[in-house]
Amino acid sequence: MAGHSKYKNTMHRKGRQDALRAKAFTKIAREITTAAKLGVPDPAMNPRLRLAVTNARAVSMPKDRIERAISQASAAGGEDYKMVRYEGYAPGGIGLIIETLTDNLNRTGGNIRSYLSKAGGNLGTTNSVISGFDRVGEIFYPASVASEDDMMEAALDAGADDVESDADGHTITCTFETLSEVSTALAERFGDAEAANVVWRPHARIEVTGDAATSLRKLIDILEDDDDVQNVFGNYEMEEDEGE
Missing domain, CATH: 1.10.10.200 (Integrase, N-terminal zinc-binding domain)
Incomplete structure (x- = not known):
């Protein structure tokens, strides 16, 4: 700059x-x-x-x-948040799953519809997007915590399905039903994970580059910036620095 x-x-x-x-x-x-x-x-x-x-x-x-x-x-009079999942599409047929915790369905639904529309996308119907995703548990540990072999052995012993290791760290995958059990077992050996969440993993990804990637990143940033939005998942493949 x-x-x-x-x-x-x-x-x-x-x-x-x-x-x-x-x-x-x-x-x-x-x-x-x-x-x-x-x-x-x-x-x-x-x-x-x-x-x-x-x-x-x-x-x-x-x-x-x-x-x-x-x-x-x-606490008496505390806010009650409802879990609501929205499914929609970004330009290019990119499917998005948007998880929210909201105390005002009209506000949240209106905002998400507006974000998608302004980006050239649209809000989908229930189950229109999730059919192309699997719901799984995902746990992440930094690479410094264990070797690839040690993490693989510990994760499989804990009941995980798979481990992907690279220079950044270890991503452990399990069924979403066993996430807590696997996470607890790994924490006993390696300490708390850097993250442990239920995620939506796409069956296949669509590569997005250039201006399309810039626009998609902007849309995702807008969605994630909304206080009601907890998580955004999509079936896109995009370089980390695309749109920066």
């Missing part, structure tokens, strides 16, 4: 990282509160809450904020 000092660039990046971190905390806190409301407010007895707390720790969410989010589940 010509005309800008390295210091200013660094401060700009730090400002954006801080903003993303704050938004991540807000979304994780909402998930923790919802999980605690749907079950018992004890991570040891509530698999969904345990996973939410694991993800909170992975992004260094303060302990007092985690505890506050759990306690809000039983």
